[in-house]
Amino acid sequence: MIPAAFEYIRADSADAALAALAEHGDEAKLLAGGHSLIPLMRFRLARPEVIVDVGRVDDLKYINDAGDHLAIGALTRHSDVETSDLVKAEAPLLSAATSYVGDPQVRHRGTIGGSVAHGDPASDIPSVLLAFRATLIAQGPGGTREIPVDDFFQGFLETDLAPDEILTEIRLPKAAGAGWSFQKFNRRAQDWAIVGVSALVQNGTAGIGLVNMDSTPVRAAAAEAAVASGASPAEAAESAAIGCEPTSDLNASVEYRQHLARVLTRRALEEATA
Amino acid sequence: MEISVKINGEEHRQEVEPRTLLVHFLRDQIGLTGTNIGCDTSSCGACTVHVNGESVKSCTMFAVQADGEEVLTIEGLASNGELHPMQEAFRQCHALQCGYCTPGMVMASVSLIQENPNPTEAEVREGLEGNLCRCTGYHNIVKAVMEVAK
Ligand SMILES: Cc1cc2nc3c(=O)[nH]c(=O)nc-3n(C[C@H](O)[C@H](O)[C@H](O)COP(=O)(O)OP(=O)(O)OC[C@H]3O[C@@H](n4cnc5c(N)ncnc54)[C@H](O)[C@@H]3O)c2cc1C
Ligand code: FES
Ligand code: FES
Numbered sequence: 001m002i003p004a005a006f007e008y009i010r011a012d013s014a015d016a017a018l019a020a021l022a023e024h025g026d027e028a029k030l031l032a033g034g035h036s037l038i039p040l041m042r043f044r045l046a047r048p049e050v051i052v053d054v055g056r057v058d059d060l061k062y063i064n065d066a067g068d069h070l071a072i073g074a075l076t077r078h079s080d081v082e083t084s085d086l087v088k089a090e091a092p093l094l095s096a097a098t099s100y101v102g103d104p105q106v107r108h109r110g111t112i113g114g115s116v117a118h119g120d121p122a123s124d125i126p127s128v129l130l131a132f133r134a135t136l137i138a139q140g141p142g143g144t145r146e147i148p149v150d151d152f153f154q155g156f157l158e159t160d161l162a163p164d165e166i167l168t169e170i171r172l173p174k175a176a177g178a179g180w181s182f183q184k185f186n187r188r189a190q191d192w193a194i195v196g197v198s199a200l201v202q203n204g205t206a207g208i209g210l211v212n213m214d215s216t217p218v219r220a221a222a223a224e225a226a227v228a229s230g231a232s233p234a235e236a237a238e239s240a241a242i243g244c245e246p247t248s249d250l251n252a253s254v255e256y257r258q259h260l261a262r263v264l265t266r267r268a269l270e271e272a273t274a
Numbered sequence: 275m276e277i278s279v280k281i282n283g284e285e286h287r288q289e290v291e292p293r294t295l296l297v298h299f300l301r302d303q304i305g306l307t308g309t310n311i312g313c314d315t316s317s318c319g320a321c322t323v324h325v326n327g328e329s330v331k332s333c334t335m336f337a338v339q340a341d342g343e344e345v346l347t348i349e350g351l352a353s354n355g356e357l358h359p360m361q362e363a364f365r366q367c368h369a370l371q372c373g374y375c376t377p378g379m380v381m382a383s384v385s386l387i388q389e390n391p392n393p394t395e396a397e398v399r400e401g402l403e404g405n406l407c408r409c410t411g412y413h414n415i416v417k418a419v420m421e422v423a424k
Binding site for chain 2: 001002003004005006007008010031034035038039041042043051053055079102103104105106108109189190
């Protein structure tokens with residue numbers, strides 16, 4: 001299917017993109033890898049009047065060791081995250097989860113920033129950021145601000161980003177030696193998760209991010225608290241779905257998703273603490 | 275908008291509407307109909323081509339995004355009348371039945387081998403998860419890719 005017509009602007013820097021967003025306001029949408037936006041446009045679920053293509057903003061494609069954290073440019077493609085030795089060493093949970101995103105063709109185009117900015121509860125990457133307690137950096141007309149990932153996801157496909165802001169960087173605190181696990185349940189290769197779990201465990205505390213368990217990416221806060229108070233993986237996982245409001249769809253009922261969240265959280269915590 | 279794309283080694287300068295998908299540009303404007311369209315949901319991989327040497331789904335990319343880039347389609351794979359080794363292996367291993375998925379399957383397989391010249395069978399199966407085949411059951415496709423990897 002063919003998207004509705006739009007005006008196309010190619011930005012070659014973050015500043016140029018910000019200027020285009022300032023000029024066109026709500027009518028404009030950023031295009032990064034296009035692997036969430038173009039499918040929506042083909043179904044005409046999205047019909048932006050102006051597309052600001054940031055796919056060539058090379059300044060926002062990087063993976064840097066920044067001392068106590070990894071700094072990843074928002075325009076870094078999934079395939080570059082997946083194969084980065086630095087990510088494998090400092091954040092193996094992120095490389096593992098990224099290798100489950102779609103298929104190689106999707107990972108050759110899609111970006112980490114697009115995955116986060118889209119705010120899709122079914123996306124794998126936000127669960128990793130929640131487990132890590134990542135920090136997001138946004139740039140807007142008034143300058144740069146830091147957003148803790150816990151404040152970022154606001155509603156279904158809604159984030160804390162203003163329409164005139166760009167997500168520029170993702171910061172993952174280093175967690176050398178932490179236990180980790182990524183669990184994704186689906187029925188066919190290449191599919192999105194029916195439910196997924198990212199777990200990062202260190203010094204008796206756990207970060208647990210859930211995929212597809214609410215209208216936004218969410219943490220399994222009750223299970224995290226249980227781990228902190230000394231519960232075993234099996235005990236902690238019992239509370240994995242508490243406070244979550246998953247939807248029921250063709251793939252799974254609400255009850256089945258809650259069940260999957262408990263089972264996958266148990267597997268994730270067992271693997272992360274093995 | 276005018277774009278300039280190198281397709282199978284040849285420079286093409288053309289006017290396109292921004293909303294034109296790369297696959298429609300290749301098929302309808304350039305006349306390269308080897309690249310197929312099998313779905314509306316970016317799932318099947320029949321439209322797989324290489325952009326700057328890497329496999330992408332040409333139905334999930336605007337032609338304007340390929341401006342200034344190099345695109346390789348199934349038509350550009352053979353050289354001097356000789357089939358590419360992957361094409362030859364598909365032929366020898368009978369890795370196709372109806373052939374609809376084949377152009378995309380071959381392009382995805384070539385990209386896979388470039389990134390991982392020595393894959394295990396499991397890696398080949400996972401590496402081709404973005405390409406659906408409704409006929410073969412994948413067995414001979416995997417065999418063909420393993421043949422080239424040897
Ligand atoms: C067949 C298929 C299967 C997939 N399977 C999975 C899967 O299993 N798991 C998974 O997690 N994902 C999956 N995806 C989605 C994929 O990971 C996308 O790459 C990702 O969701 C969006 O990244 P993008 O760069 O393509 O963003 P785009 O589609 O370009 O943009 C998405 C949204 O984010 C906004 N945006 C993008 N970048 C920025 C930025 N820097 N600042 C502010 N706003 C921005 C855009 O305006 C748009 O609204 C799949 C996609 C496809 C097509
Ligand atoms: S036509 Fe099916 S993925 Fe492109
Ligand atoms: S050979 Fe018919 S779809 Fe693959």
